[in-house]
Amino acid sequence: MTTPMTPGIVSGRLAADEISRNFDDLHAPYDAHEARVAADRCYFCHDAPCMTACPTSIDIPLFIRQIQTGTPEAAAKTILTQNILGGMCARVCPTETLCEEVCVREVAEGKPVTIGRLQRYATDTLMARQGHPFARAEATGKTVAVVGAGPAGLACAHRLAMKGHSVTLFEGRPKAGGLNEYGIASYKSTDDFAAREVAWLLEIGGITVETGKTLGDGLSLDGLKTDYDAVFLGVGLGGVNALRIDGEEAATAAVDFIAELRQSDDLTMLPVGRNVVVIGGGMTAVDAAVQSKLLGAESVTIAYRRSRDEMPASTFEQGLAAAKGVRLLFNVMPVAIGDGAITLEYTATQNGKLAGTGETMSLPADQVFKAIGQTLTTDGGLVIEDGKIAVTDTGRTSATGVWAGGDCASGGEDLTVTAVAEGRDAAEDIHAVLMGV
């Protein structure tokens, strides 16, 4: 029988029921009473700091008050008006570094109003009880091509459709959703939520989804510019950074492992190593490590080249990894992979630069994941700034009639909620330009 101790990369390390428990909702949804109690803690702040911290500027005190008064559907409308993927954001936002970080009750008592979970309660209630809450404006006759059906593209397409424009959403992958579908940790988006949310979003009408259509492979930016009144690029970051070390070919991109995991319909069939090492220090590294552990890997280590304080993963994410039994190693960088082991070299900052100290150590590793950042792969020949498509505040690129937003565009953190905000704002600008308002 296969167990966590079985050597090599094998599937079925844990029994099916244990796996299904492991991949259950990270935070169980609130029931109506829990939601009212949690909502009661909100002070209905004036010019609320939480609202300022939300990249989509959701009116948080208002929606929480609407929950408190027993109208979660109205609360959901408040949320979705600003953020059409409010349901997903409620699950995946690192609230501990966004809205909840600045909640006055976090600052005062270290116990914020649980905004994310309340947001989920409201949006789940609406999605369960009502159809799509928005209606399209009268058709404008304008057409827009949106490339990439991730959060940025979906938010942009929805806002444009709502304004009465006719949208074609091109997506290279077989399914829409972007990283919501292929990237986000499984226990944050259970019960196929990503796909359900996309289907619900499309109920607005006026959006044609064309999957398997890739810009740069069959579609060209010039062609789209000719055929449509405007173009929006929300293509994300398709490539991954290389480790540039001996034995690199033995390492897998963490995002590919996660995508495979997310698409698997039987996680007992998904192979994972006995000893897993993840190189990196961001959300992707944490997600790959935690999910490896949840699949039954015996030992999982995150090897990050800088100190704990510098780790991009939030304290909450670090704590989650530690709680699931992942070991966090700091100030180490990989030098070689081979023979079921990885060699790491200690690092130190000298004269403001990070460098190896010469001292090394070796860890058993039958599976190595690299999670040291993603890169832009589709640039459409536009002006690039720090590896991303250069855009203005409203998402305008260097080419007239072409907008971009989300991870592929400059500015903002690489987060679902930021992508939604940028997609939405670009749509408003496109609308203004197309309608001459």
Next chain:
Amino acid sequence: MADLTSNFLGIKSPNPFWLASAPPTDKEYNVRRAYEAGWGGVVWKTLGSEGPPVVNVNGPRYGAIYGADRRLLGLNNIELITDRPLQTNLEEITRVKKDYPDRALVVSIMVPCDEESWKAILPLVEETGADGIELNFGCPHGMAERGMGSAVGQVPEYIQMVTEWCKKYYSKPVIVKLTPNITDIRNPARAAKAGGADAVSLINTINSITSVDLDLMAPQPTIGGKGSHGGYCGPAVKPIAMNMVAEIARDPQTHGLPISGIGGVTTWRDAAEFMALGAGNVQVCTAAMTYGFKVVQEMISGLSQWMDEKGYTSVDQFVGMATPNVTDWQYLDLNYVTKAKIDQDACIKCGRCYIACEDTSHQAILMSEDRVFEVNDSECVACNLCVDVCPVENCITMVELPKGEVDPRTGQTRGDYANWTTHLNNPSAQAAE
């Protein structure tokens, strides 16, 4: 531990916490449990005349108002007086009193407003050995439609008349329980005193509709699609009850008349407040109905801790101590000036004080770009709204302007005590000169 022994009208009880006449005191079983839990006394659920007992509705009889986390703040009921035979109640009262001689046991009575009815029941009650009677002139629903309860309590002449009968046919203390469903509580209290009452107790419940079922379009509790107004009680009614207690305590005509304070008593502090305003003891109903009889343990420990801290050795020492400080508006010192002050270290920057003052008061709180909130003394009228809405206790305080200093709002120097009766703007003050 302070001595909580209470002596109300000569009725002794180990503490001043009595259960009010209501479901908790409806029968022997409950009352024995209450005494075992530590209650100092009970007022037995109201008895009616001999004969077929009243009947209660068989649908819901309570409605509720909630605060955060379904904390019960107000309860409403459409229950009537006891629905058990008089004889059964009398036998039980006799037995219980015999077994608990150190506890207070007062019998609540409500019979029709004629001398015969009272003359008939009083000797029966006397025989039980109970310590006294309480006349239920308060029940606002059902019984009032039959000319009893608050229908009597709203007519001072009737109160006096019935009290006189009771003093005539009953030898022990007579407490008159007042209804708050009246415009000036002093009138029924004066009538009770005139009739020879040994004490008044108040308040009974307040006429109310707690909520409306918006699907059925009917008040709750709903009985077959209809509802009736009920009697409101619990924490929500405490401020109303305390004012009425104070009104009677400071009325020259009733000053000194013993008072049993009722209405929303839930903690030791509520009890201490009622007693400071002039109540000799307190009665409790909703708190027991919400949490069970054990709540009295907190009342006992809390009151004795507070008494120890303050150096009181008996409950009588603080009864009525706050009464002289309850006065009429016209006698308040108009030269007493305070200004709100925000403790910047305690402030959590929620902005509630700001928006409350800005939108609904005197635009006296300034908000900076980086969310620092400060009071502008030259606009602050000291209304206290910011203090009331601030979620942090003691974060905003009212600081007194010392005498002789200039109030930046009015530009006037704070002077000595002066009230409205002598104020320049008061037409009658001028006329008097």
